[in-house]
Amino acid sequence: MDELIAEARKARENAVAPFSKFKVGAALRTAAGKIYRGCNVENATYGLTVCAERVALLSALAAGERKFTSIAVITQSPEPSTPCGPCRQLMWEYCGDIDVALANLGGKRVDHKLSALFPFPFNFTLEE
Numbered sequence: 001m002d003e004l005i006a007e008a009r010k011a012r013e014n015a016v017a018p019f020s021k022f023k024v025g026a027a028l029r030t031a032a033g034k035i036y037r038g039c040n041v042e043n044a045t046y047g048l049t050v051c052a053e054r055v056a057l058l059s060a061l062a063a064g065e066r067k068f069t070s071i072a073v074i075t076q077s078p079e080p081s082t083p084c085g086p087c088r089q090l091m092w093e094y095c096g097d098i099d100v101a102l103a104n105l106g107g108k109r110v111d112h113k114l115s116a117l118f119p120f121p122f123n124f125t126l127e128e
Contacts, residue, residue, distance in 0.1 A: 008027040009105075011037035015052070016042055051086070057071075061094060073100070076105045092118055092121040
């Protein structure tokens with residue numbers, strides 16, 4: 001996970017956070033070992049802001065990836081920050097119960113399974 005955190009740190013450098021000044025980087029690893037990076041991109045309305053985790057995931061999906069093993073998220077907060085609810089839902093739907101490393105710039109890190117961060121996900125299945 002150290003490599004993934006380093007990639008998330010690089011991604012964070014590209015964050016566009018003129019309003020909150022809260023820059024986030026994420027790095028998502030595929031089952032084949034490829035890494036997709038993402039950073040948060042804010043908007044003046046805040047409602048159109050996109051989180052780093054979603055940028056990484058959507059980039060991977062747009063590239064045709066469908067199997068993922070882990071994600072790292074890094075922030076400058078005193079304690080590592082968890083993904084927001086919408087990010088957790090999308091990660092659950094497209095990644096399943098992946099490993100999640102949360103880190104801050106000071107070197108603190110905590111590891112979780114996504115199921116620990118999102119214990120009651122919305123699961124949608126069509127019954128025929």
